[in-house]
Amino acid sequence: MNEKLHEIKKMLQEDGYKLTPQREATVRILLEKDKEHLSAEDIYMLVKDKAPDIGLATVYRTLELLSELRIVHKLNFGDGVARYEITSDDEGHHHHHIVCLECGKLEEFEDDLLEEIEKRIESTKNFQIVDHRLSFFGYCKDCKDKPKSERPKMKIE
Amino acid sequence: MNEKLHEIKKMLQEDGYKLTPQREATVRILLEKDKEHLSAEDIYMLVKDKAPDIGLATVYRTLELLSELRIVHKLNFGDGVARYEITSDDEGHHHHHIVCLECGKLEEFEDDLLEEIEKRIESTKNFQIVDHRLSFFGYCKDCKDKPKSERPKMKIE
DNA sequence: CTTATTGCAAAAGTTTTGCACTATA
């Protein structure tokens, strides 16, 4: 069992949850596809290869549990499906999302500027921050100047 | 007819669309509630007061049209409902969310620091940003020291 | 053993669509 998986198992157990084969298979997929933004359906399909008897509801329940424990981030890019990605280990290296509202193209960028804002909030509001989420929405270079008729249809990878 | 509405009428007509009474009623609501994040259902209810015969499908179609024309922003907070707000003229009026994971309390705060990041993205990536979402998650001063097991489910918005 | 977890199917909830009718430019 790989190291990260073992760590997740411990996180689950600390909160009284079991690492069932279904949960393990789901986590394995998430670890494997750690740079992708998979929908529940995507994950379900991938997990099914390894554990054919798993149900979609279980995938949803697992993803919700992992979200609660902040083992995964639940993301929303506005196309009507939630997407999930495993939470990265390295603190202070948050990546943010830049989403094109037209074609759905997604870019990422790293920035530590938020740390500064966080510190300010923590001191002025006496609020202990454990996570943040930042997304920018707009129009990418391919879409922003195109006449509307030529714009590609939105499709998120 | 107020100025902004007239401007929107012109934007519609330039693209060959008509400003029907239903669309006008919808736009009026959006202009009126310009600081709120209304779901299609919310808007439907509000529009119904003024135009009782309007159908929900028409509201959806209108909102999609206005989104395409970039007259409204379609937003997603991750709670399974799309929200809409009229595209604001005045830049620099963004508010961010601070969500307590324990009690679900939501605070807002204004900050212009993101403008700086936005400008950098706009120039380095040639990406026209129209909106952003920034949320911080953590524990408010009242909940900071409560046991983890009692945390209620997070509720966005 | 105990009780959390699962699969299934049904339900819930949001958004889209087909179609005949209407009304705008």
Next chain:
DNA sequence: TATAGTGCAAAACTTTTGCAATAAG
């Protein structure tokens, strides 16, 4: 008058839930 737009109901989706059966610790 031509055709874009509408209301309604049904369809299409994604996500959640109830429940009896199962299995993890």
